[in-house]
Amino acid sequence: MILSIEQLSIHSRDKTLVHEVSLTIRKGEWYALVGQSGSGKSLLSQAIGQLLPPNLRADGQVILHGLDVLNLPSSRARSLRGGTLAYVFQDYQGSFTPFRTIGQHFDEYQKAHDVTSATVRTQQAVEALESVGLDGRFLPRYPFQLSGGQLQRASIAIALLLSPELLIADEVTTALDSVSAHRILQLLAAKQRQTGCAILFITHDWRHVRRYAQQIAVMKDGTIVESGSSKLILENPQHDYTRQLIQAAPVLPVPTEVKP
Numbered sequence: 187m188i189l190s191i192e193q194l195s196i197h198s199r200d201k202t203l204v205h206e207v208s209l210t211i212r213k214g215e216w217y218a219l220v221g222q223s224g225s226g227k228s229l230l231s232q233a234i235g236q237l238l239p240p241n242l243r244a245d246g247q248v249i250l251h252g253l254d255v256l257n258l259p260s261s262r263a264r265s266l267r268g269g270t271l272a273y274v275f276q277d278y279q280g281s282f283t284p285f286r287t288i289g290q291h292f293d294e295y296q297k298a299h300d301v302t303s304a305t306v307r308t309q310q311a312v313e314a315l316e317s318v319g320l321d322g323r324f325l326p327r328y329p330f331q332l333s334g335g336q337l338q339r340a341s342i343a344i345a346l347l348l349s350p351e352l353l354i355a356d357e358v359t360t361a362l363d364s365v366s367a368h369r370i371l372q373l374l375a376a377k378q379r380q381t382g383c384a385i386l387f388i389t390h391d392w393r394h395v396r397r398y399a400q401q402i403a404v405m406k407d408g409t410i411v412e413s414g415s416s417k418l419i420l421e422n423p424q425h426d427y428t429r430q431l432i433q434a435a436p437v438l439p440v441p442t443e444v445k446p
């Protein structure tokens with residue numbers, strides 16, 4: 187088991203935003219967390235990496251790869267991110283500093299995780315870019331010189347650089363057109379097969395859930411109303427809210443040119 191969350195609650199000063207959530211993610215699993223806007227999906231994912239905004243506090247238990255995350259010193263939690271745990275976000279532009287090249291982003295990340303040799307850093311960066319369909323020519327480029335799909339690929343390359351056990355993919359396709367979105371998800375699926383990492387996949391899009399998820403948890407108003415295997419939830423949803431979400435989801439064909 188890679189991640190075990192028990193009775194996790196997240197509070198602001200005057201409100202509880204996430205209520206006693208429990209879930210378990212196994213090694214190599216594609217776990218979809220689905221729910222309407224504001225249901226608490228992002229807060230849950232932030233708590234896993236000790237990334238909650240400072241006005242919020244979490245209680246309960248988050249065990250990631252044997253480590254009790256909520257009680258880790260912040261320096262230890264920082265080294266966990268990137269190593270054991272990595273994030274890819276919807277706002278891939280916000281993940282990059284505009285005046286730093288792609289190569290400098292790699293470099294910074296590698297130095298923060300003690301890759302001391304410059305030669306090794308460049309070699310790793312080029313291999314990582316190649317593994318997501320880019321190449322070393324992207325290293326000297328600035329983020330604005332890449333398309334949305336290319337930037338999201340670069341952010342996945344950086345996130346997977348140090349072989350995390352768990353990749354949190356938070357709405358990674360929302361800002362992309364549908365062809366780029368399918369390519370990115372195919373890429374994630376391929377990388378998952380290669381590396382064996384588990385993916386916590388946060389999404390509104392049931393087409394992607396149907397296609398990739400092995401486990402699903404449905405969140406509403408800060409609680410998980412239903413969870414289980416993808417087959418079970420999709421074929422026999424128990425909760426009204428899940429049924430509504432599934433019924434409201436468009437069933438569109440996957441663009442033919444990116445069908446696996």
Ligand SMILES: Nc1ncnc2c1ncn2[C@@H]1O[C@H](COP(=O)(O)OP(=O)(O)OP(=O)(O)O)[C@@H](O)[C@H]1O
Nearest residue numbers: 198203222223224225226227228229230239241242
């Ligand atoms: N720093 C904060 N302080 C107070 N409330 C917050 C804070 N961050 C988020 N919230 C509130 O917590 C709730 C859950 O937010 P969260 O971002 O986790 O939702 P979400 O399910 O990820 O939504 P979306 O799909 O739109 O990203 C929302 O009501 C949000 O307004």
